[in-house]
Amino acid sequence: MKSLTYILAVIFTLNFAFAVDYSNNETLKRETTVVSHDVFFDTDVAEVSNEEFSKLVTFIKATETIDIERITIVGYCDDRGSTTYNKALSNKRAKTIRDIIANYRNGLDKPEVVTVNGKGEVALSTSESALFNELRSLNRRVTIIVAPKKFIAGSFYGEDLRKGDVINLKNLNFKKGLRYLTPESTESLKELADYLVRRTDIFFTINGHVCCTINGKDSRDRETGNVNLSVVRAKFVRDYLVKAGVDANRVKYQGLAGQYNLGEGDSKDRRVELEVRYISK
Structure with missing residues (x-):
């Protein structure tokens, strides 16, 4: 029971951290610190769902007035599949997000975009399949990190x-x-x-x-x-x-x-x- 409580707390914390609504976030436009956004994927796919696409576009538009120095895009997978397969899938996911950002920011020659291949691992082990699947879903993502210029x-x-x-x-x-x-x-x-x-x-x-x-x-x-x-x-x-x-x-x-x-x-x-x-x- 203790471990189950701990896992539930972890999931709550992760969901809270990822549940950022940018639709009314005017302060982001004036942001001078690093900001980030996560795009989540369904199992075994590199295409973005309509819901995640809408959230991503809202985030991109919220960063339009930031004088960006660098955008870093990192792709992840869950623990299922071979290392080689997961590397390829995480790279496809990252490239998908890069292409969407490039489309809405009129190209990405400037700022430099760094695409990093990655594989997300589920750190906790549990017999509760529902919780385990929830943890896996949090690893099927691409993280976008926007670093503004500093003066x-x-x-x-x-x-x-x-x-x-x-x-x-x-x-x-x-x-x-x-x-x-x-x-x-x-x-x-x-x-x-x-x-x-x-x-x-x-x-x-x-x-x-x-x-x-x-x-x-x-x-x-x-x-x-x-x-x-x-x-x-x-x-x-x-x-x-x-x-x-x-x-x-x-x-x-x-x-x-x-x-x-x-x-x-x-x-x-x-x-x-x-x-x-x-x-x-």
Whole structure:
């Protein structure tokens, strides 16, 4: 009885998780986090039922205003059939969903779509055939994961930041000859701080840059007279982040002077970048 109660609880939880109605979900259109949807299939088929098709189209339309970076489509099967057969069937299911999405999103060259073959396994064993069949039905599905583009201070970054990634913080603009940001950069700096306070796994360096110097040298700070403008610009941003709640042990800073100009004009070179040193586990 105990195991039966546990299984019923699992089924209830799974059904609740999958019973998302997108028909009136206006917030999804403004979503900035990863969203997903499951399409369920009948036994041994790769065609979508009318009911599941309608739910899928509603989901696709709800994502129309999301600036998508990537769509991942993963196909699953239940435990019946050989491994080879189930791999082929799960792939057919995933391709079916890909074709439907492509039709409603006018092609999928952009964003990149990753189709992953998979085989769903029923994790629980029970003599109750009705419950067992219910668990199997939950594994006959394709999961669609939509990852939107993300921006930090005006610059795109991937959902999965990695060691060595460098993000040019385009909306952090400095006053000429000074370490201070322009007033319009305030909101972007706060956005950056909020993100880094949440992402406690990112250890990073703030790189400072300057424009308009000969042989890549540093510029003079008009306020102090010291020739270390790229350094104090990086430190200014670092100090703000720490004050906002980012652990100081995660943040380093350095000045790279005028060694790495972008060739896009002086104002573009008065910048800082976020360089990922590593991501903690």
